[in-house]
Amino acid sequence: MTLEVKTKTPVNYITAAVLLILCCVMFFVLKGQFETMSEPELVYYGKNSSVKAIHWLSEWNPRLKETRGGAGDTLVYELRGEEEGDTIIIFGGVHANEPSGSVAAIYMVENLHPKAGTVYILTHTNAAGYTCTDPQEASPMFYTVDTGAGERQFRFGSRVSNPIYQWPDPDIYVHTSGQKLAGSETRNLNRCYPGIEDGTITEQVAYALTEMVKDLDAAVTIDLHEASPEYKTINTTVFHSRANSITSARDWYIPEDLEDAAHMGAEVSPENFRGLSHIELGTWTDTLAMLMETSNPSQGREHGKTGTDLVVNGIDKFYLRNNQSVGIQDKRYGIEVDTGEFVDEDTFVAANDSSAEEMTALGARPLSMRVARHVIATLAYAQSYTDSIGTALEDAAAAATEEDRLAIYEEVGIGKSSLDGSIIAERRTGIIDLGELPSYSDLCANLYKYLAPSDEVETSADVFAGTSSLIK
Numbered sequence: 001m002t003l004e005v006k007t008k009t010p011v012n013y014i015t016a017a018v019l020l021i022l023c024c025v026m027f028f029v030l031k032g033q034f035e036t037m038s039e040p041e042l043v044y045y046g047k048n049s050s051v052k053a054i055h056w057l058s059e060w061n062p063r064l065k066e067t068r069g070g071a072g073d074t075l076v077y078e079l080r081g082e083e084e085g086d087t088i089i090i091f092g093g094v095h096a097n098e099p100s101g102s103v104a105a106i107y108m109v110e111n112l113h114p115k116a117g118t119v120y121i122l123t124h125t126n127a128a129g130y131t132c133t134d135p136q137e138a139s140p141m142f143y144t145v146d147t148g149a150g151e152r153q154f155r156f157g158s159r160v161s162n163p164i165y166q167w168p169d170p171d172i173y174v175h176t177s178g179q180k181l182a183g184s185e186t187r188n189l190n191r192c193y194p195g196i197e198d199g200t201i202t203e204q205v206a207y208a209l210t211e212m213v214k215d216l217d218a219a220v221t222i223d224l225h226e227a228s229p230e231y232k233t234i235n236t237t238v239f240h241s242r243a244n245s246i247t248s249a250r251d252w253y254i255p256e257d258l259e260d261a262a263h264m265g266a267e268v269s270p271e272n273f274r275g276l277s278h279i280e281l282g283t284w285t286d287t288l289a290m291l292m293e294t295s296n297p298s299q300g301r302e303h304g305k306t307g308t309d310l311v312v313n314g315i316d317k318f319y320l321r322n323n324q325s326v327g328i329q330d331k332r333y334g335i336e337v338d339t340g341e342f343v344d345e346d347t348f349v350a351a352n353d354s355s356a357e358e359m360t361a362l363g364a365r366p367l368s369m370r371v372a373r374h375v376i377a378t379l380a381y382a383q384s385y386t387d388s389i390g391t392a393l394e395d396a397a398a399a400a401t402e403e404d405r406l407a408i409y410e411e412v413g414i415g416k417s418s419l420d421g422s423i424i425a426e427r428r429t430g431i432i433d434l435g436e437l438p439s440y441s442d443l444c445a446n447l448y449k450y451l452a453p454s455d456e457v458e459t460s461a462d463v464f465a466g467t468s469s470l471i472k
């Protein structure tokens with residue numbers, strides 16, 4: 001028996017060479033695409049004359065300077081009102097896979113004109129979450145919206161910091177409180193507060209944020225998030241117990257026209273769940289801390305393909321099917337109003353925005369609606385702060401005894417400092433006025449117009465290049 005050995009024909013070599021070249025081309029194209037995620041996302045702050053200064057977060061933890069340009073350091077925009085008032089800090093983009101938080105922050109940097117007080121806004125709070133996407137989720141790296149004056153692209157990132165900056169994960173992540181979580185949570189910024197000065201990148205960022213809140217003596221801190229539609233705290237504000245006077249004053253923060261749709265439920269921080277911004281900032285600083293969640297269909301477990309259509313328009317056929325067959329999701333999307341009636345969010349938007357009508361009728365939750373909710377609720381909480389704290393300060397001034405005065409401060413969560421025992425109220429004006437903004441229904445319909453890009457103005461890229469006129 002003879003063994004025949006076939007010799008390879010030249011055709012195989014050509015095929016191999018072609019495949020090899022294709023692989024190389026694909027490698028470099030994908031590498032280039034991946035690297036664009038580390039470039040600064042454009043924020044057109046130059047459109048807004050109220051932006052008076054820009055800081056790097058590393059001002060509050062200099063170790064982060066080394067990480068500039070992708071990993072940990074990020075920009076903090078300072079907007080000043082014309083009149084004296086207290087300070088509010090807004091975190092957008094703590095979780096980079098929750099677009100409405102970051103886009104709401106970007107919208108406010110570009111459009112907010114505070115009347116009284118100072119507003120500090122972070123649009124990409126966990127910068128290291130914006131340089132990658134979550135594994136096995138097939139999320140898009142970017143999504144675009146049509147502003148009417150050109151397309152604008154936004155980045156879709158990961159819930160946690162990119163592992164290339166912090167690797168490997170431990171088997172178990174042990175928080176400074178002793179709480180134990182899964183190892184990958186070590187890269188989740190909203191499990192790392194109050195942070196560690198020389199810890200992991202994520203802990204260093206958390207530390208810088210805590211120090212910033214202390215140093216700026218922020219009266220209020222709002223952390224903007226999204227959660228999957230089946231999560232029970234969607235359209236809810238989770239707050240540190242000291243912030244109760246702001247968040248529970250429901251009548252104050254629902255403006256009159258159609259803003260019932262922007263109502264946020266309120267839930268106090270669970271004390272035994274540690275590392276989250278509201279519980280830790282409320283404990284380790286004097287701020288009144290809260291976190292808002294909107295409903296993000298691209299984050300849920302029931303959705304299909306994670307494309308731009310899902311991220312921006314919130315349309316997903318599986319959620320739709322569940323809505324129709326079970327009806328439970330609709331209830332979770334709905335809003336209870338003071339009358340006790342159950343009012344569907346769709347009713348409000350469909351009546352005001354014919355373009356959103358079709359989408360909302362399908363049970364979709366467009367990005368514009370979720371951003372509008374964050375923006376209007378932020379405005380309303382600032383108003384609620386002025387009403388509750390401002391009134392309390394007046395009452396305290398008229399109090400008969402020192403004891404009565406201190407009791408009033410305690411009552412509204414601005415009693416003794418958790419840090420040095422001084423009386424927080426004595427450092428407060430009781431005023432935060434964020435100025436006028438479009439109504440909820442206007443924002444739902446026209447948000448992207450307000451986000452139109454402009455070649456004429458300074459952007460975050462100028463700060464990264466060191467040429468900005470506002471950088472501190």
Ligand SMILES: [Zn+2]
Pocket residue numbers: 095098190225226227
């Ligand atoms: Zn989140």
